[in-house]
Amino acid sequence: MHTQRKQATTRASRPARAPRPEYTAAVRYLDGRRDIFRVRNADDIADARAVVIAELGEVQSLVIALRP
Numbered sequence: 001m002h003t004q005r006k007q008a009t010t011r012a013s014r015p016a017r018a019p020r021p022e023y024t025a026a027v028r029y030l031d032g033r034r035d036i037f038r039v040r041n042a043d044d045i046a047d048a049r050a051v052v053i054a055e056l057g058e059v060q061s062l063v064i065a066l067r068p
Contacts (some may be wrong), residue, residue, distance in 0.1 A: 022067040023048040028060045039064070 023039040025048065042048035048064050 024065050024067050025049075025052045026063045027052065027056060028062075029056075030058065030060050032060075038067070 020041060020043075023042055023045065025037045025039050026034070027037065028034045037052060039048040039051055042051055045064055045066070049062065052062060052064070053059070
């Protein structure tokens, strides 16, 4: 007698998650030095700003832009 085989089920793939945006932060320090940073894993521009300020402390100016 033949036994029945269970049909192979395909794994349901996870839906593709949209990549998180990356931001560029241009910083001018209180002593006049300047630097540019790449900010990853921020939810939005406000979060990216908070990440940079938390990392660097007080700065003279800070400009953040969404990376293309």
